[in-house]
Amino acid sequence: MATSQCRRLEGKVALVTAATAGIGLATAERLAEEGASVFICSRKQDNVDDAVKALRAKGLEVAGCACHVGSHEQRQRLVEQCVQKYGGLDVLVSNAAVNPGAGPISETTPDVVDKVLDINIKAAVLLVKEALPHLLRRPGSSIIFVSSVTAFNPPEPIGMYAVSKTALLGLTKGLAAELGPRGVRVNCVAPGIVPTKFSAALVDTPELAAQQAETTMLKRLGRPSEQAAAIAFLASPDAAYITGETLVVAGGMHSRL
Template sequence: MSKPDVKCRRLEGKVALVTAATAGIGLATAERLAQEGASVYICSRKQSNVDETVASLRSRGLQADGCACHVGSAEQRKQLVEACVRRYGGLDILVSNAAVNPGAGPLADTPPHVIDKILDINIKSAVLLVQEALPHLQKRPGASIVFISSVTAFNPPAPIAMYAISKTALLGLTKGLAAELGPQGIRVNCVAPGIVPTKFSAALVETPELAAQQAESTLLKRLGRPEEQAAAVAYLVSPDAAYVTGETLVVSGGMQSRL
């Protein structure tokens, strides 16, 4: 299916920082925000991937730049935010998309180092990135934060339950930050994608049989696409969602999504 023809320009004059944005949902999100008029700053762990993605976005007339960043590094998080603000003069939108899934298997058998890695990158780094960006977001009217969670957050499945539990934490982080930052006019929301064939869902769709089983679990009887998640993010950071905060928007084709 072809990509959507984006004609709306809801984000003119805005600056968006999107982490882990050289592939999958992160890349689709960066592209969509840029198509809607935002100046987009991206990151990934490898500079070569950033350079390639920036060149691709610019070749289509989109405003994009970026740098390498390991979100688990305090120094690199600081450098990321500073580079974005230095390049574009401010920051209006933060999309926290970076995550890891270093192991799959039963929760009861998950090694401590796998638990530590998941919690460090998927939760701790998300909080600390917000702390780094907040002084700049506070200067911009209508600033917005979006976390990328997962529909698996609502019912963590084997064999990626530990990863899914870290995504459950993002639902609470969204609520907590929304309550704190709402009086400052900063909105905080979350997108919970369904099963989208990316590296993070590889264990769930690694065979045609598994992919078909996952598609059957949706009401629409198909897997999701990165562009559909990006459209949800674009809505949440746009003026159209000016009265929406503390919410998790599930984009899963109708999969079960209740805690």
């Protein structure tokens, strides 16, 4: 990723979940480049350590800890450690998600439904609940959810996952209405197809990647840095009058409910 010339987040503290690879890692890097102190997490401590080491080697202020966002105790510890390390919290980026099964929605097993809803929706809501007391203390604070362009038209074989991402669009609107009067903005980014480990099933052959690229107006797949740039914008003062919105970063893919 090219180093950002913007310093819109100087003095801010950002917490980014699932931030040791892909879009999450790119987001942590971009926010830190713009001046934020960034606290990251992932399920495995080794992955957190590697990401922190790599980002610090670039001169960025980053720390982190292991966290399974489905655990109340670990969510609580995550927010506490972030605030203890950096003295507060201005930006929450909720990026963690799972897709434990593939196939038609009507054939999804109960255990897969439970896991998708537990991590992709329930954990996002409860993480906001943990972070909110700290966000309310900081003028200009914001929450950003990472959804997906598939939220607008859930496709097989990832329909259940996509439906959980649809729920984040509603969560964004609902929380924005609740928290706007209290000074907290809430927005969402809906990435298109970005070649990462998480999306490997959609792009794991040149033929599949080409097919996905053809669904965009730009005729190419996205990059993690492009999602990170959108998230940084929404977290910054440049977006001070934007709340309750979903910014689609998908190269022109169809994106309306």
